[in-house]
Amino acid sequence: MEKFIYVDNSATTKINSQVLVKMMPYLTDYFGNASTTYNLGKKSKEALDESRRIIAHILKVNPKEIYFTTSGTQADNLAILGFARANKNRGNHIITSCIEHKAILNSCKELEKEGFDVTYLPVDNYGKIDTDILKKEIRKDTILISIMYVNNEIGTIQNIKELASIAKENNIVFHTDAVQAAPHIPLIVDNVDMLSISGHKFGAPKGVGVLYIKDGVSINNISYGGGQENGLLPGTENVSNIVGIAEAYRLTNKDLPKIQIKERALYNYLLSNLKQIKGFILNGSERDSINSVINFSIENVDMAKLKLYLEMNGIYLSAGSACNSGSTELSHVLKAIGSSNSGLRISINYLNTMYEMNYILEKIKNCVKLFQ
Numbered sequence: 001m002e003k004f005i006y007v008d009n010s011a012t013t014k015i016n017s018q019v020l021v022k023m024m025p026y027l028t029d030y031f032g033n034a035s036t037t038y039n040l041g042k043k044s045k046e047a048l049d050e051s052r053r054i055i056a057h058i059l060k061v062n063p064k065e066i067y068f069t070t071s072g073t074q075a076d077n078l079a080i081l082g083f084a085r086a087n088k089n090r091g092n093h094i095i096t097s098c099i100e101h102k103a104i105l106n107s108c109k110e111l112e113k114e115g116f117d118v119t120y121l122p123v124d125n126y127g128k129i130d131t132d133i134l135k136k137e138i139r140k141d142t143i144l145i146s147i148m149y150v151n152n153e154i155g156t157i158q159n160i161k162e163l164a165s166i167a168k169e170n171n172i173v174f175h176t177d178a179v180q181a182a183p184h185i186p187l188i189v190d191n192v193d194m195l196s197i198s199g200h201k202f203g204a205p206k207g208v209g210v211l212y213i214k215d216g217v218s219i220n221n222i223s224y225g226g227g228q229e230n231g232l233l234p235g236t237e238n239v240s241n242i243v244g245i246a247e248a249y250r251l252t253n254k255d256l257p258k259i260q261i262k263e264r265a266l267y268n269y270l271l272s273n274l275k276q277i278k279g280f281i282l283n284g285s286e287r288d289s290i291n292s293v294i295n296f297s298i299e300n301v302d303m304a305k306l307k308l309y310l311e312m313n314g315i316y317l318s319a320g321s322a323c324n325s326g327s328t329e330l331s332h333v334l335k336a337i338g339s340s341n342s343g344l345r346i347s348i349n350y351l352n353t354m355y356e357m358n359y360i361l362e363k364i365k366n367c368v369k370l371f372q
Helices: 017-026 039-059 072-086 102-113 131-137 160-169 239-274 303-312 332-336 354-371
Strands: 066-069 093-097 117-121 142-146 173-177 194-198 209-213 280-282 293-298 344-347
Touching: 017 239, 039 066, 039 239, 066 072, 072 102, 072 142, 072 173, 072 194, 072 209, 093 102, 102 117, 117 131, 131 160, 142 160, 160 173, 239 280, 239 293, 239 354, 293 303, 303 344, 303 354
Parallel strands: 093 117, 093 142, 142 173, 173 194
Antiparallel strands: 066 209, 194 209, 280 293, 293 344
C-alpha cells in the first residue's frame, strides 16, 4: 500500500479497530434481522436497543428520541423535509444559514418548490451568525430554524445554545447539523429539538448516522416501507453499522479531553507556522473554531496547483467540502465570508502526528517558493 499523510478527516475517517472488533459478530454469527422474533433476530434487536441507549446517554436524552439513519445527509433530509411537511398547517417559513451543508440547502430548495419560504441568514467574515439578524428574520409563520453546529469547510463553531434559546423563546423548532461537531466538542442539546450526526466522521463505518428528535416534535416520513425506527426510516436495520456508530461515539466521548489536547497541539503548531508564509490567509475564525480544521489561501498561489503538488507528495487534503472536491469554483462558504480566493482545507484528528505536520509545512513552503 502506498504511503501517504491523511489530513482530510472532515471528509471521512479511518474506522477505529476497536469499533471493527465490536461490529464483527453482527456481520458473522449474529446476522439475524432485528424485526424477527426468534433468538437470532432477538440478538440483533438487543444490540440495536443497547446502541440506542449508549448514544442517548451521551447526549443526555431519552433512547426513544434516537433514530438511526444511513447517513448525516439522510438525517438532515428527514429533519428538514419531514418536519416542514408535517407542520405546514402551522406556517411555511424556515430560517437557515447560507453556509449550511448541501444536505440542508438542497432540502430547503426542494421545500421552496413546494411553496415554503426560506430565509438564508448571512454570516460575517469569520462565518458567524449575528443573533440580532436572526431575531429580525423571525416571523409569525416561522416554524423551523436549522443552523449547523460547526461548519464543514472552515470549522467555525456557532453559538448553538444561544441560537436554540432564541428559537425556544419564539416557540420555533430548532435543528442543528452536528456532523462536524460530534468528533471534536461536547454537544449541547439544551433547547435543541433535532440534531444530526454521522458515524464515519469519528471512526465508525460509512453508511450510518443518527437523528435525535425531541419527544413531541411531529415529523412525516420521507420514504416508505416497513415500520422500522418508529415508521420514520423503513428498511432492515444495518445492525453492525449501528453497533459501530454507538461504539465509536462511546470511545470518542470517553477520550474527548485527550483528543482535544492532541488536536489543539497539532492545530496550534501547524497554524503558527503557516502564518509565517508570505501571503497566508486563514479562511474562518481562529478563536471560534474547532481545533482540527484549517482552511487557507495564499496570495499569488494557485491553490489547485498547490493541492496537486501536495497530492503528488503523498499529502491528502481537500478544497473544502468532500461534496465539492471536484469543483474548481469558489465554494458557497468562502463566498459567504467574503473571500475571493479559493482555499484548501487541512482537517486533522488525533491520529495525526507532529512529524506529519512538519512534512506538510515543508512541502507547502517548497511549493510556494515555486509559485511566488
